[in-house]
Amino acid sequence: MESVSRDLDMPDDSNPLRRLSLEQLRRRTSMKWRTYPHDVLPLWVAEMDVPLAEPVAEAITDAVALGDTGYPAGTAYAEALAEFAHKWWGWGGLAVGRTAIVPDVMLGIVEMLKLVSSPGDPVIVNCPVYPPFYQFVGNLDRPVVEAPLGPDLRIEFAALENAFRSAGRGSARGAALGAARGANRPVYLLCSPHNPTGTVHTAAELTRIAHLAREYGVRVVVDEIHAPIVAAGASFVPFLSVPGAENGLSLMSASKAWNLAGLKAALAIAGPEAADDLARIPEEVSHGPSHVGVIAHTAALRDGGDWLDALLRGLDDNRRLLASLLAEHLPSIGYAPAQGTFLAWLDCRDLGLGSDPAEAFLKRGRVALSSGRAFGTGGEGFVRLNLAASPEVITEAVRRMASAVV
Structure with missing residues (x-):
């Protein structure tokens, strides 16, 4: 890795992914850089190799200088998100009065599931999917029902409807009867954009989801944490903006797009018909987010647009780079830029590395990737690679992966 370090010592200020050297990154003490030994190149957990956006750093510095480190208050975060949603997605329907601050997206999902379901009620997911969906749902004593994605990594509606039918109450009339009796209250936990595949659901797909959910008496809770991160030519559509989604609940945060996972803060957002549900969230939940985190997320959404634009351009370049490198060095890997x-x-099933190729890449190549097995049905033989790194690091990672294939 010495050559990579030398390359990274020459930062490119226009691209946040090229502004930190490998030596600087290795001084970090977060999970990405402390889980594996020093000789391992980490491209696994969803942390980005970027400095803080300048407006975010300034807001945090100002808060610390003032000693403004108490408890969170007010609606500035929600107001900033509403402004961002209108500017970036053309969605003017994010009502600040139908939001609640929560510690982070996954803990917010937990609170939403508590509001609209009970222990024993099924939660439907599209596998392969973000591993904490299984962990957090299981810890809530809700069984997970899988509705696998199709071969094109998009929603497979036949599978989804089957899952709704088996988990739900069979029909709209049955749903009404079940609701009146307080019976089975199924939930669909949607990931949008989808992690790990990077699929961005269309307005037509989301509308179809909303109508199916109503037909079968299924409530929709959607994780939209990656919403700001889309490739050129793609458009994110908020679930709550489509017809039929008025009783949905969404979780959003600036944490992924601006690398703020260590500054805890997220927002739960209710559609018009779900406002009463959200109003029942316990008051103490609002004590969980970090006040400094709220300040940072608010600054990112209000003033971090130029930085985000530069990041998105860098990620577009990295998607093209990875496709080129894999075609040259590991053509047996299946990859379509998300x-x-x-x-x-990455589909590594033709490499002969078994059901968990991440293990071989780590042991033989000293590069850490996320094992596809943790993502549920359909994940065996796959790995997830974090593209939020410099081109030089990605190039070195592919070189190491190729060296692991014998």
């Missing part, structure tokens, strides 16, 4: 997220989902 429309969203900064993640790459």
